[in-house]
Structures are given as C-alpha cells and as structure tokens.
Amino acid sequence: MNRHLTDDEIEQYIDSEYLFMKRTHELSEKTDITSLKMKTEVILKIEEHLINCDACLEKVTKTLDFSISFHQWFVESPTGEQKLLLKVLKAAQKEENDVKKRIMKWMKDWQSFRDNTIDVFLNTTYNGISNITKLIFKKTKDNKTKWSFNYPLETFAMRGNPDIRFEKRIENSIHGQIGEKDILEIKALSEEKSIKINCKSQKNSNSSPLFLLIPLHKGEPVIRLSRKIKTSDVYEITIEGLNPGKYILAIEPDNQE
C-alpha cells in the first residue's frame, strides 16, 4: 500500500480486529457485518503499511486507544471500594491542606487502609437481629496492621449462687493495643448517636491522630483530627449526630510521618 490509510479503513480495521472480532453475532441484520469483518488479505495490507508508516501507526494507536477505553467504560461500573475511595477523596477536598495531604498519602496504600479499619454497627440490623450496636475488627491472613484489638469484659454473678461468675464481652466498645501498650479506646453509643474515641499519643508521632468514619450507604465521610486533652497525653474525638447504620472507622497508620 503506497498511500496513507483513510479514516474509514482505520475504523474498519479496529472494529474488525480489536472490537467486534468475537461479537459480530451481537450486531443487527441492518448493520453491515461484512464492513466489520475484514478479509485477511486486506488486514495484511493494512498491517504491512502500519509497520512502515509511523504517521498511520500513531493515528491507529490513538483511535484504538479511544475505542478500547470507550468499550471498557461501557461495561465497567465502579466497585464498592472505588466508590468508597471516591467518597473519601471528595470529603478530603474540603479539609485544610495538611489534612488533605495526609489523606492522599493514606489512601495510596489501600491494603494498609483496609487493614486499619473497624466495622461499626450503630443501632442497625446485624445477622438478622435489629437494633444492634457493636464494633468488629477482623484480622485477615496478611493483615499489615500493628494494632490488636479486644473487647472489655463485664462480670456477672449467677443468680442464687454468687460464687459462680460469668464474663460477657461488651461489644460496643473496643480497646486497641500496639504491642503491650493500650493506646485506643473506641465506643459506639447508640442512645447518644455518637462514637467516642480516646487515643494516647505515641512516642514517634508529633501530629494529632486522624480518623475517618465512612457511612457504607448514604452520607458523607467524617474526617476528624483529634484534640489533645489539656494536662494529659490523651487525644479525644467525639463524632455526634450519626444516623443508625453501618460505618467503617479507619485509623490512620502511624508510619505515615
């Protein structure tokens, strides 16, 4: 072929070889299928030309890239995690610059973000039972987190026999440790419609701990920078006015500094 490819030839070549090669049966009778499936000899001529002509190669690459992107976009929809990330990024835009930067850095390591989260059920249905308020931390195989969590225990005496005592987990509260040290206390309070977090400052960190509370269904994520309680090394956060539902509470990893 001693001439450049026409736009129609480029489009037909792409449709035949990259887009509709296995999907000609999807097209209607009105669509001219012969115009989509090119003859091998024609394809060969076009490709022989493409190997030697940079201008046409560039044009075909551009058209092909757009066509593939269009078709990919057409069949894809955001995953739950992508939607969640978008929510956080949008909420971060409203924050001050340093907080915005910390969140951007935090979100770049998604696995670490995921590993440092706690599921929050606030006055909602869980396992088919309604009005449940509880916090759940799930340790997976390759969890990168330094945190370990446990529930505080409440002790009861057996009715009629006070010598026998029972222990019950308080599931709307959770204690977080790094190594042996107790650092975090989180409480989900259904009556107050709030979440209360107390966090001890850590040696290697100068900045206030940052927390994200992301509603799984409706609503915007809450970004909270904790405040230090005067004359103590404890930071405190209270997130109020929460609707019943499922949330993800994310703790900023301490290796961000």
Place this chain on the structure above:
Amino acid sequence: MAYEELLGNIKKIHIDYMKLSNQQTPFLSTRLRARIKLRLNKDFKDKISDKNKLEKVIQKNITATRMISWSRINSLMNDSENDQMDTFRSWLFSISLDLLLLNLVSGNKESGMNELFRIYNLPVKSYIAKNLYGKKGTEYFNSKCHDLTMETFQRFQHYCNNFSPYKGTLFSYLISIADHLIKDETTRPETLVSDFNEHDENDTGGVFWAISPDPSPEEVQEKTTFEKFMIEQIVLEGGYPWQILVVLLTKTTNDRTDITRLEDLSIAKIFQEMKNSFTKNSFHEEEELDKLFLPLEKQLSLTLKEIIPSKDHRSRSQLERYLDERLERLPLKIFFGKVPLKNIRDWNHRLFKRVRKKVLES
C-alpha cells in the same frame, strides 16, 4: 505391513504440514509485528529499536506456533462460510498470539496481562454469570461475577507456568480456572457483614493495574474524569435523545430485554429510570450527574418537530403522527421498530461510531 504404511503416511503428512505452515511465516510475522507495535510496545521498546532482536523473538514464536498447531490440528474447524486458508491462517495467528501473551505474562510484563485481560475479560465474565448459582441481575450477583472474573485473571497470572499451549487455548485455561472458582463459591459459607473487610487476601505478589483489586486515588480520579468526558460527548454527539437514553440504559444492564420491558413508559419516565440506574453504576454523585444530563433533560420538553431536522425525511415520515407532541410525553415504543432489540443494538453501534468520529476529529 499396514501400520508401517500408516506411519509413513503420517510422517509424510507431517512434512507437508510443516511446509504449509512455513509458507505462513511472512503472514504471521507481519501480524505479530503490528500487534506488538500497537498493543505491546511498552514491553518491546528495546526490541522494536533493534530489528535483529525483534526478528529473533518473532521467529522463535513462529517456530513454536508451527509445532503447537500440529499437536492441536484437531481443533482446526472447517468453516464452510469462509475460505479454508483464511480460517487456517486466523487459527495459526490465534495460537501465536496466545504464545506471545503467555510469554509476556510469565515474564511479568504488564502489557501482556493488560492485553490478555482486554481480550478475554468479557467472555470470562459472561461464562461466570451464566454458570454461577445466584439471583441473576442483582447488584450482589453482578459484583460477585466481577470479583470472580478478577480472581480468575489473578490466578492465571499466578499459575500461568502450568499452562501448556500444546493442550489447549489460553481461553480454555481461563475457563477451567473460572470453573474451579464457581465450584468453590457453592461451598463457601455465606458472608453476613460488609464485604469490605472480608476481602480474600491470597495473592501477595505484585499485580498489574488491570486486575489489581486495590483502587488507587489516581486511578479512580482518572476514571471519574473519563466518565465525565464520555457522558458530555454522548449527550452532545450521541444522536436523538431517545437513542441516547436507551444507550445509557444499556450501560447499566446486562440484559437488554430489561429495556424493552420499559417500552410503554413515557420518555420522561425513561429519563428518570436511566438516571436512577446510572447513579448506582457511576463514579459520579447524583447531583453531578444531574448537571451532566441537563442538556439531554432540556430536550425532553421540545416537540419532535423541533428535535428532528427537516432533512431527516425518514425519521420525520416514520414519526409523522407525533411531530407536534412533546418528547417527554411520548412512550418509548413509538421509536422502536418491529424488533426493539435490533434498534437497541443499532443505536449503540451508531452512537459509538458517531462519538468516536467526533472525538478523533477534535
């Protein structure tokens, strides 16, 4: 003896076959070079600049293709509609392409995995959707199909060295992986809490972007920007408003008969329906989509006479009875022909071609 004659014949056929397949060397060489330049150039940069290196890779691939094709000669189908030589050459090229992709994936090259995913993700997903037990069409089912498709490709990347091109195609290997995952799914206990924290973390190795389960800020922002651009282009250049509405609805469903079931609804209601389902499947929030769809929404209050230009005699005569009616009041069915599914396919195809032309011209 008969078997000696048989073996002699087989040897002769083998020699003849090797001659025939050798004649296809220039064909395969051209096709592979074009494919490398168009889709795999990232991982062939050094070889593209050095002709000898590229030549070596291609010759090695072609030699292996000839051997593999002989061992899989039974899978070459007779195609009465097409020229037998054309079918043979396409079949040979598909083997050489499988081999090229396999070598790239096993060498941990990103472009190989991306191209493999591009070619096979839809057929694999369709296979999973067809064979997975569950309530089809629900958001949960669709997301399960998506997860299993991703996992199929992740496992392929992990176990690609177990695949032998002498035994079958890459696609059949992908399908066998998907089959295992579907069977696993039937024995897995039901998950009760949010799937978010229950992500399976089997693969600790590096994954390529196309099959990476982890989203990144740059990726979602890029996808959001692209979606905005696409919606703007479709609304602006996609054709008549009813065609645009149907195409946008097509994006949100796996089953196009869902759309034909809505044919009695007015265009105003179809617009609402499209917006609702699009919001669930979009990178944008509802308010952002409202803004993007505004030019389309404005057209709904116009009469057909105002929408269809006078030079489009065909559409005008087909819809003559309704020309003075406002579009929003008209039912979708008046725009369909005898077979609505054909209209949906046509509108999709035409819209894509129109938008592509406009985007590339600009």
